[in-house]
Amino acid sequence: MFENLQPASADAILGLIAEHKNDKRPQKVDLGVGVFRTAAGETPVLDVVKTAEQRLVDTQQSKAYIGTAGDPDFNAAMQELTFADSCDTARLFTIQAPGGSGSLRVAASLILRARADASVWVSEPTWANHIPLLGGAGLTLKPYPYYDTEKHVIRIEQMLDTLRHAPAGDLVLLHACCHNPSGLDPSEDDWRAIADVIVERDLVPFIDMAYQGFATSLASDAFAVRHMAGRVPEMIVSNSCSKNFGLYRDRVGSLSVLAADTGARDTVYSQVNNVVRTIYSVPPDHGAVVVSLILNDPELKAAWRLELAAMRGRLREMRVLFNDALIEKAPDHDFSHLVRAVGMFCFLGVTPEQVARLKQEFGVYMVDSSRINIAGITANNVNYLADSIAAVL
Ligand SMILES: Cc1ncc(COP(=O)(O)O)c(C=O)c1O
Known part of the structure; x- marks a missing residue:
């Protein structure tokens, strides 16, 4: 029954994740994947979620x-x-x-x-x-x-x-x-x-x-x-x-x-x-x-709001840091939209050819449209990122 099926086209982001994983360069940067990351590059379980999960395990009576x-x-x-x-x-x-x-x-x-x-x-x-x-x-x-x-x-x-x-x-x-x-x-x-x-x-x-x-x-x-x-x-x-x-x-x-x-x-x-x-x-x-x-639960809700504010704050901070680094490394180009945008994503604003060079020459991964996930940026990689972008502009 399956003889007429052709393989489905690969998901661009999943392909990018696999390519990044196989890249052996230690300085590689993943700006493709759509999840929040901490400064340590992790997507952790929130503390408040752990607390609530424990409470759930202790009290849940049925899984009907x-x-x-x-x-x-x-x-x-x-x-x-x-x-x-x-x-x-x-x-x-x-x-x-x-x-x-x-x-x-x-x-x-x-x-x-x-x-x-x-x-x-x-x-x-x-x-x-x-x-x-x-x-x-x-x-x-x-x-x-x-x-x-x-x-x-x-x-x-x-x-x-x-x-x-x-x-x-x-x-x-x-x-x-x-x-x-x-x-x-x-x-x-x-x-x-x-x-x-x-x-x-x-x-x-x-x-x-x-x-x-x-x-x-x-x-x-x-x-x-x-x-x-x-x-x-x-x-x-x-x-x-x-x-x-x-x-x-x-x-x-x-x-x-x-x-x-x-x-x-x-x-x-x-x-x-x-x-x-x-x-x-x-x-x-x-x-x-x-x-x-x-x-x-008012206490858990307050704790969640704090963790949420910390995620939001990190994204904001990385946007500012990234834009500042680009002002220094690529002064002839305007990337101020990075700080006008909010949340995890925005377009870097480079061509598909430049996206390809960033991947091949510098191990910097993003989707072809140059959409980037700000959560992939850290204080440790931001200068390398800005240098790499400046080199392909
Ligand atoms: C705009 C938008 N809508 C909906 C979703 C769906 O999220 P999920 O199905 O993971 O809850 C996403 C996830 O990236 C999104 O970016």
């Missing part, structure tokens, strides 16, 4: 199935973290999902059931996996302008203009914060303008929040979600706890839907649970209970 919607305490805590008091909770529900990707996949099925002929407008560029994940589920995707690769700014006017011409009823996929790959987020005024167009044109916001707490703060990173939730009749929000809780492989996320009224909320809720039943039946429990224990 939970329902399609997952853990109610987790769902309530994620809803509060995401929306605070921005909208009428009688129109809103939140379910647990297997990571941000699982949440997006459930959302895709929901959209297809509700409005199969709608298009989903996605930023140009967007997270590489948005396209196969949502497109592969059967959604029609269309691009809106977002990142100006020359000037390293958001093309806000062109974005608004494109959305002004989108057919009523279409969805707009937005990154709540730490836009992946560009690292550039709309300002609060930009978000207000985006919301104006969404309301005027009767579009539906579909917000992907994979990095809450990685840009500025838990509250301000949720500005887009909360502002829209106060203004639109319907919206979809996907959350991931992979980055902000460091729970990558435990697959923790949530999906929230705001409906026009309580009756519609109940209908959508039943449809979403039915979608889950037909895909993975019930979500994985462990990581979600850990998040629930943390968010529902």
Whole structure:
């Protein structure tokens, strides 16, 4: 039965990880992989996660199935973290999902059931996996302008203009914060303008929040979600706890839907649970209970906020350090977008040929678009990095 299959194309990032691993040069630097790293180059389990996991092991009485919607305490805590008091909770529900990707996949099925002929407008560029994940589920995707690769700014006017011409009823996929790959987020005024167009044109916001707490703060990173939730009749929000809780492989996320009224909320809720039943039946429990224990315990929550602030602070610090090193080593070039961007990612802004030379000649690894993960930078490698970049410019 498998004789007609061809090998699937290799994932660019996974290929890069393998190449970096096999590189014997001690000074090699990995700016490709999409996980947070400490100054020691590690992606550790957060201390607060260890504490909560211990508590879970000591107290959990059963591993019997939970329902399609997952853990109610987790769902309530994620809803509060995401929306605070921005909208009428009688129109809103939140379910647990297997990571941000699982949440997006459930959302895709929901959209297809509700409005199969709608298009989903996605930023140009967007997270590489948005396209196969949502497109592969059967959604029609269309691009809106977002990142100006020359000037390293958001093309806000062109974005608004494109959305002004989108057919009523279409969805707009937005990154709540730490836009992946560009690292550039709309300002609060930009978000207000985006919301104006969404309301005027009767579009539906579909917000992907994979990095809450990685840009500025838990509250301000949720500005887009909360502002829209106060203004639109319907919206979809996907959350991931992979980055902000460091729970990558435990697959923790949530999906929230705001409906026009309580009756519609109940209908959508039943449809979403039915979608889950037909895909993975019930979500994985462990990581979600850990998040629930943390968010529902004031002491653990405070400890988590501190660890999150430390991750955010390290990213900020490395951006400044990197830009300073480039000012010194490559004074004729402007890399100031590195410090205007937030979160883990941004484009370095070099050509694919320069990316290839950085890999071959210096063991500096990044994806062809020159998207870099700031968490791969340390005080020890930043000068080597800047020297390598200066050499290929
Ligand atoms: C923009 C964006 N959305 C969603 C995800 C999905 O995260 P996960 O499925 O690991 O929770 C990621 C992960 O890199 C992301 O960058």
